[in-house]
Amino acid sequence: MASDGRSVGRSGRTASVSPTVRQSDSPTPVVESRAYNFWYGANHALHDVTIAIPPHAITALIGPSGCGKTTFLRSINRMHDLTPGARHAGDILLDGGSIFAPGTDVVSLRRRIGMVFQRPNPFPKSVYDNVAYGPRLNAMAAPRELPDRVERALRQAALWDEVSSRLREPGTALSGGQQQRLCIARALANEPEVLLLDEPCSALDPIATQRIEELLVELKKTYTIVIVTHNMQQAARVSDYTGFFYVGHLVEFGETEQVFTRPIDDRTEAYITGRFG
Amino acid sequence: MSGRALRRHLASRAMTAVVVVLSFTAVLALLLILGDLVLKGASSIDWAFFTKSPVPAGQSGGGVANAIVGTGIIVGLAALIGVPIGVAAGLYLAEYGSGRLGFVVRFIADVLNGTPSIVVGIVAWTFIVRPTHGYSALAGSVALAILMIPMLARTTEEMVRLVPHSLREAALALGYPRWRTSLKIVARTALGGIVTGCLVGIARIAGETAPLLFTALGNLNFSVDITQPMQSLSLQIYVYATGPFEEWHRLAWASALVLMGLVLIISITARWVTRQRYGRIR
Numbered sequence: 001m002a003s004d005g006r007s008v009g010r011s012g013r014t015a016s017v018s019p020t021v022r023q024s025d026s027p028t029p030v031v032e033s034r035a036y037n038f039w040y041g042a043n044h045a046l047h048d049v050t051i052a053i054p055p056h057a058i059t060a061l062i063g064p065s066g067c068g069k070t071t072f073l074r075s076i077n078r079m080h081d082l083t084p085g086a087r088h089a090g091d092i093l094l095d096g097g098s099i100f101a102p103g104t105d106v107v108s109l110r111r112r113i114g115m116v117f118q119r120p121n122p123f124p125k126s127v128y129d130n131v132a133y134g135p136r137l138n139a140m141a142a143p144r145e146l147p148d149r150v151e152r153a154l155r156q157a158a159l160w161d162e163v164s165s166r167l168r169e170p171g172t173a174l175s176g177g178q179q180q181r182l183c184i185a186r187a188l189a190n191e192p193e194v195l196l197l198d199e200p201c202s203a204l205d206p207i208a209t210q211r212i213e214e215l216l217v218e219l220k221k222t223y224t225i226v227i228v229t230h231n232m233q234q235a236a237r238v239s240d241y242t243g244f245f246y247v248g249h250l251v252e253f254g255e256t257e258q259v260f261t262r263p264i265d266d267r268t269e270a271y272i273t274g275r276f277g
Numbered sequence: 278m279s280g281r282a283l284r285r286h287l288a289s290r291a292m293t294a295v296v297v298v299l300s301f302t303a304v305l306a307l308l309l310i311l312g313d314l315v316l317k318g319a320s321s322i323d324w325a326f327f328t329k330s331p332v333p334a335g336q337s338g339g340g341v342a343n344a345i346v347g348t349g350i351i352v353g354l355a356a357l358i359g360v361p362i363g364v365a366a367g368l369y370l371a372e373y374g375s376g377r378l379g380f381v382v383r384f385i386a387d388v389l390n391g392t393p394s395i396v397v398g399i400v401a402w403t404f405i406v407r408p409t410h411g412y413s414a415l416a417g418s419v420a421l422a423i424l425m426i427p428m429l430a431r432t433t434e435e436m437v438r439l440v441p442h443s444l445r446e447a448a449l450a451l452g453y454p455r456w457r458t459s460l461k462i463v464a465r466t467a468l469g470g471i472v473t474g475c476l477v478g479i480a481r482i483a484g485e486t487a488p489l490l491f492t493a494l495g496n497l498n499f500s501v502d503i504t505q506p507m508q509s510l511s512l513q514i515y516v517y518a519t520g521p522f523e524e525w526h527r528l529a530w531a532s533a534l535v536l537m538g539l540v541l542i543i544s545i546t547a548r549w550v551t552r553q554r555y556g557r558i559r
């Protein structure tokens with residue numbers, strides 16, 4: 001599955017001739033994909049995706065349904081490993097190292113790349129246990145430090161004030177918005193470098209959505225954030241960089257303001273002005 | 278009301294009536310059995326019934342303490358053997374059983390599920406009683422466990438499959454290896470359903486008679502030695518009900534009532550566990 005050195009080199013050149021992808025002028029990217037292709041069986045879902053995701057910023061991936069945004073997001077922490085019939089070509093780098101390199105420990109990779117899903121999915125356990133799951137597994141904290149770590153993660157997720165007296169209650173008893181913030185806290189407790197969010201607000205009401213958005217803006221100081229969203233206003237509001245996916249291609253990538261006000265590609269313009277999608 | 282609406286309305290009423298009558302018939306069978314048992318058995322149940330062993334035929338008095346304790350031991354031992362194997366097999370089928378081996382295991386479980394219990398009894402006789410030259414409670418437990426394992430494997434599989442995929446993904450994304458996800462997240466979440474499945478399985482084997490005929494054999498004396506023949510309520514009922522004495526018939530009815538009550542208690546517990554489970558998740 002892992003690509004060899006040659007294909008990486010070739011893909012590097014492919015990227016430089018791609019006209020509509022503006023490389024960001026930020027420092028070294030945290031996550032970088034090079035001519036990444038992905039197939040579900042015979043279905044070629046991603047074509048030569050080359051993208052450099054800058055650190056300590058929010059990168060939004062937008063595009064119509066089924067265009068490959070989520071597929072790409074899930075590739076970054078290798079969630080496709082267990083998908084039957086999935087295969088890929090090209091490479092994805094985390095801090096300059098290939099995530100597909102032989103000997104890469106998927107477990108520690110996923111510890112460095114946290115993920116939040118479309119629907120809140122807390123474990124049927126207490127609020128405390130939900131957050132403590134990651135640190136416990138990864139033996140990152142001595143048992144006596146665990147409560148501090150849980151509190152820190154819950155504070156980072158702006159949930160502490162609401163649940164500090166309900167830590168023993170089941171996580172599933174919280175409201176939808178709180179559950180999603182609990183899932184964010186659960187991911188943050190692992191102290192990842194990158195936080196992936198797959199349409200984290202699509203199951204939430206506008207007020208809960210706003211809270212999560214404020215939270216993300218706060219979190220980007222510490223983490224690199226990649227968010228898939230169907231909501232273009234959301235992308236425009238919170239993100240620093242935007243990538244537009246269309247039928248498996250990364251059509252355009254650049255600073256959010258540029259992409260939304262002066263898109264280079266006609267398809268991007270058509271999509272953000274609501275002519276399709 | 279137009280003609281068509283009226284016809285639809287009447288058809289709906291008629292179908293509802295049919296369904297109600299059929300459901301009632303189904304429940305009626307249980308009520309008749311239970312009522313009959315209470316009528317004929319309740320009067321023979323006293324303290325001695327639970328505390329004394331049987332007295333020689335012809336004498337009055339005595340109880341079935343040996344059979345009650347025997348049922349407990351035989352069924353408990355069967356659960357001890359059957360539950361781990363059955364649950365593990367079910368977990369395997371649900372989490373890893375998509376390949377050829379999974380297909381084979383599932384197929385065998387289905388065939389075994391449909392095997393008459395007396396055949397299982399004969400198998401246990403062939404492989405345990407004959408080589409060891411003696412009937413034993415242990416052989417009976419093994420026979421019951423064999424009946425239980427395919428049942429548990431399939432119910433566990435169903436319950437584990439009900440666990441939302443999103444929970445698995447959440448655990449994997451936190452860096453849980455797959456086997457730990459299966460055990461810590463998936464199996465834990467399905468625990469209520471798995472426990473229910475085990476209790477239903479235990480309730481089913483508690484009433485089995487045929488597999489015990491050539492294995493535990495039965496014993497008129499009080500015994501807790503699992504290497505020796507042991508009495509069970511079902512065997513007791515079989516012997517007493519077919520015997521010639523009025524006193525035996527009386528005790529058979531009472532034993533049947535106790536066995537039925539036991540099974541009912543287990544089933545109700547299973548219901549309760551299920552309710553708890555749905556109360557907790559969402």
